[in-house]
Amino acid sequence: MGFEYVIFDLDETLYPRKAGLMREIGRRIERWVQESLRLPPEEAAALRRAYLRRYGTTLAGLLAEGKVDADAYLAYVHDVPVERWLRPNPALARMLDGIPLRKVVFTNATAEHAWRVLQALGVADRFEDVIGIREVGLRSKPDLESYRWVLRRLGVPGTACILVDDRPMNLRPAKQLGMTTVLVDGKPEEGVDFVVKDVLEVGPLVARLLEEQEGR
Numbered sequence: 001m002g003f004e005y006v007i008f009d010l011d012e013t014l015y016p017r018k019a020g021l022m023r024e025i026g027r028r029i030e031r032w033v034q035e036s037l038r039l040p041p042e043e044a045a046a047l048r049r050a051y052l053r054r055y056g057t058t059l060a061g062l063l064a065e066g067k068v069d070a071d072a073y074l075a076y077v078h079d080v081p082v083e084r085w086l087r088p089n090p091a092l093a094r095m096l097d098g099i100p101l102r103k104v105v106f107t108n109a110t111a112e113h114a115w116r117v118l119q120a121l122g123v124a125d126r127f128e129d130v131i132g133i134r135e136v137g138l139r140s141k142p143d144l145e146s147y148r149w150v151l152r153r154l155g156v157p158g159t160a161c162i163l164v165d166d167r168p169m170n171l172r173p174a175k176q177l178g179m180t181t182v183l184v185d186g187k188p189e190e191g192v193d194f195v196v197k198d199v200l201e202v203g204p205l206v207a208r209l210l211e212e213q214e215g216r
């Protein structure tokens, strides 16, 4: 089966890290950990780093240890006016328009947050679906099970998908399921098929992959 979907991560993939939105969300995550677990700032920060290393996300760590009301957490950490950090990006819209495959977003954030971000970037209508953390049963990348949920929802095998993400950790399970993996703004490593400096380079890369596929 040929390529059918390009699956984009949201935060710091469709907009650059320097936009600062995730820094703000990170501050809210830290405040949540401090307040809900009644920890001083340094201990909360250390616990969060440990969760990120071990589970991939703070929420996955809190859930694994039975320390969180997921709905309250997700509402709190995403309660940010995203328009303050993001502007419409016509170049991104053009790049997406140039990809002759179906496009979806797969994010560890909520689908509501994702749609707000896509609106702010001016590209919401380029995506046919957003798969957020609730849509994969509150599991999150890099939990292999979350990728299986995505493939079931899309109704295709991994080989039909190209996954674009800014974290190598999130690409490895995708690779395991047969997806082609693209890392945005990072270094080549295990599980990463291609590296691009900027998400705008994904368009030309996909065009090349489709050409190679035709030629096979």
Ligand SMILES: [Mg+2]
Binding pocket: 009, 010, 011, 012, 013, 165, 166, 167
């Ligand atoms: Mg990301």
